[in-house]
Amino acid sequence: MTSATGPAAMSSASTRAPSRRASLGQRIWTQRADYLYVLPALVVMLIVIAYPVYYTIELSFFKTPTSLQLKDKIFVGLENYTTILTSGSFWQVTWQTLIWTFFSTLFAFLLGLGAALALHGEFVGRGVLRALLLIPWVVSAVAASYVWKWLYHSDFGAIGALLVQLGLTDQPINFIDNRSTALASLIVVNVWKEFSFAMIMLMAGLQTVPEQLLRAARVDGASPWQRFWHVTFPHLAGVSTVTVLLLTVQNFNSFIIPWIMTGGGPAGASDIWITQIYQLAFGRQRWGVAAAYSVLLFLIMMVLGYFYVRALTRGDDARAGA
Amino acid sequence: MSTDTQTPQRSFDGWKWGGRVFLTLLLIFTVMPMAWMLITSLKTGFAAMQYPPQWWPSEPTLSNYTRLLDPSNSVGQDFLRYFWNSLWVSTATTILAVIVAVPAAYAFSRFRFPGRTFLFFAVLLRNMFPAVIFLVPLFILMRLLGLVNTHGSLILTYLTFGLPLAIWLLKGFYDNIPIQLEQAARIDGATRFQAFLYIVMPLSTPGIIATSIYSFIGAWNEYIYAYTFLTRHDQMTLPVGIQRFFSENATDWPGLMAATFMMSVPVVVHFLVLQLYIVRALAEGSVKH
Numbered sequence: 322m323t324s325a326t327g328p329a330a331m332s333s334a335s336t337r338a339p340s341r342r343a344s345l346g347q348r349i350w351t352q353r354a355d356y357l358y359v360l361p362a363l364v365v366m367l368i369v370i371a372y373p374v375y376y377t378i379e380l381s382f383f384k385t386p387t388s389l390q391l392k393d394k395i396f397v398g399l400e401n402y403t404t405i406l407t408s409g410s411f412w413q414v415t416w417q418t419l420i421w422t423f424f425s426t427l428f429a430f431l432l433g434l435g436a437a438l439a440l441h442g443e444f445v446g447r448g449v450l451r452a453l454l455l456i457p458w459v460v461s462a463v464a465a466s467y468v469w470k471w472l473y474h475s476d477f478g479a480i481g482a483l484l485v486q487l488g489l490t491d492q493p494i495n496f497i498d499n500r501s502t503a504l505a506s507l508i509v510v511n512v513w514k515e516f517s518f519a520m521i522m523l524m525a526g527l528q529t530v531p532e533q534l535l536r537a538a539r540v541d542g543a544s545p546w547q548r549f550w551h552v553t554f555p556h557l558a559g560v561s562t563v564t565v566l567l568l569t570v571q572n573f574n575s576f577i578i579p580w581i582m583t584g585g586g587p588a589g590a591s592d593i594w595i596t597q598i599y600q601l602a603f604g605r606q607r608w609g610v611a612a613a614y615s616v617l618l619f620l621i622m623m624v625l626g627y628f629y630v631r632a633l634t635r636g637d638d639a640r641a642g643a
Numbered sequence: 644m645s646t647d648t649q650t651p652q653r654s655f656d657g658w659k660w661g662g663r664v665f666l667t668l669l670l671i672f673t674v675m676p677m678a679w680m681l682i683t684s685l686k687t688g689f690a691a692m693q694y695p696p697q698w699w700p701s702e703p704t705l706s707n708y709t710r711l712l713d714p715s716n717s718v719g720q721d722f723l724r725y726f727w728n729s730l731w732v733s734t735a736t737t738i739l740a741v742i743v744a745v746p747a748a749y750a751f752s753r754f755r756f757p758g759r760t761f762l763f764f765a766v767l768l769r770n771m772f773p774a775v776i777f778l779v780p781l782f783i784l785m786r787l788l789g790l791v792n793t794h795g796s797l798i799l800t801y802l803t804f805g806l807p808l809a810i811w812l813l814k815g816f817y818d819n820i821p822i823q824l825e826q827a828a829r830i831d832g833a834t835r836f837q838a839f840l841y842i843v844m845p846l847s848t849p850g851i852i853a854t855s856i857y858s859f860i861g862a863w864n865e866y867i868y869a870y871t872f873l874t875r876h877d878q879m880t881l882p883v884g885i886q887r888f889f890s891e892n893a894t895d896w897p898g899l900m901a902a903t904f905m906m907s908v909p910v911v912v913h914f915l916v917l918q919l920y921i922v923r924a925l926a927e928g929s930v931k932h
């Protein structure tokens with residue numbers, strides 16, 4: 322998106338660029354060929370996204386037999402929703418989901434920000450360092466979960482043994498089979514897996530900070546902290562918002578790490594919404610309740626999605642001068 | 644710190660050194676699990692089950708790897724089949740994703756048709772929805788289409804879920820190709836489609852490569868759908884296959900670590916080779932959108 326391809330330049334690509342005053346119908350008709358390019362993508366998305374969303378909403382108002390024989394489903398109104406909201410575990414799981422999402426996002430963002438700032442500028446080995454820091458992000462979450470499960474192993478785990486050898490604990494800690502440490506241990510794994518995502522986004526954001534401003538601030542005697550807080554950080558605000566939103570969504574929806582490492586256990590201590598929904602659907606075949614849960618999740622995501630689009634479009638408007 | 648590269652150092656050394664110390668600690672945190680995975684994979688089952696652990700195997704062995712790669716025993720047979728299944732599913736997904744995403748991204752970049760912004764954000768919003776929401780209905784849909792326990796179900800699903808990002812990445816590349824090149828071709832009598840095919844496509848090769856790698860990694864690592872749609876184990880992909888392998892050999896940690904290592908090799912190699920492209924593409928998409 323260089324200046325050469327501003328909106329004006331781009332619309333001239335379309336040879337039949339319609340005048341602004343043409344009616345919507347006319348514009349759609351004159352540019353009908355344009356839609357052909359987007360059509361395959363839209364068709365696939367409609368089948369695999371729009372249809373399931375509609376279907377989930379429908380299922381959430383029905384009681385469906387465990388065999389998933391759809392012709393035998395019974396309309397129950399809002400019963401599935403009340404079942405969820407009145408169940409004993411709902412608030413515990415919700416609380417755990419919030420803790421999981423909040424701390425994963427916070428630490429991933431802070432580590433990513435620190436790494437992006439420390440990697441900014443030229444020094445020997447920077448490329449290698451960046452590549453190494455990015456590896457957790459591309460490695461499969463399943464592989465990562467097993468590696469960490471092994472590191473946390475209650476008898477032969479490296480972390481437990483290391484803490485004992487350093488004299489920090491008397492005997493190896495049981496990290497993930499323990500109600501009080503399970504969730505925190507999983508958050509560490511999650512942060513390990515995704516801090517580099519925040520790092521990349523913020524490294525890109527740092528490139529937009531004008532060098533002259535920083536130099537001017539230095540000439541005026543601003544301390545490094547002042548320069549960061551008053552010059553660098555305001556330029557990172559946009560990309561930080563997007564990063565935090567994407568991390569929040571991703572963490573709210575995590576499944577693999579808790580599912581493989583603890584399965585939500587012990588005794589539900591690391592259960593979050595997604596693992597709960599999965600168990601309701603494919604563990605206990607309570608399709609209606611699982612669907613209702615999904616609809617609630619969907620609503621939360623819509624709210625976050627609204628902020629996401631707004632954060633993205635604000636950048637657009639600013640560039641277009643609107 | 645972000646700022647001190649070209650200044651003669653004054654009192655900022657503290658910041659610089661703070662940054663170095665932070666990076667070192669972060670590097671240890673990042674690399675330690677992967678190093679331990681490698682070290683464990685070189686141990687025998689007996690050596691892995693010791694307390695305190697052998698920080699370096701006393702008798703390093705490659706037997707875990709040879710066993711997984713040897714088609715003449717049942718473990719190796721399974722592993723190679725999972726590997727092959729993953730490779731096939733990921734490759735098919737990638738090719739289809741590029742075929743579908745290229746025209747869409749080009750249209751979003753170049754044309755100003757009504758509803759463009761709405762459609763573009765609708766595509767992006769897909770990122771907001773968790774896989775689990777789609778799981779039950781897609782499971783039903785796949786049953787209706789007769790695709791349960793086939794790779795087709797996975798390819799169709801991965802294709803859709805990879806598309807938004809693929810379109811987004813590619814659009815960033817098309818935005819950077821000067822429009823004048825196409826205009827020149829049009830003046831010389833090329834149709835719009837010819838201009839696209841002969842001028843824009845070759846120039847966007849790096850973008851297409853980056854997008855392909857990204858789709859490939861996404862499909863290679865996917866777990867939930869593979870776990871739900873496939874129950875026959877000759878169809879399983881690696882993430883699910885490894886889980887099955889583990890539940891049947893619960894104490895064979897060195898074997899499991901060797902398997903996770905080999906599962907990580909293709910994506911890490913792909914990624915390291917092309918990380919510059921991907922990082923730049925993501926950055927352009929996210930910062931400038």
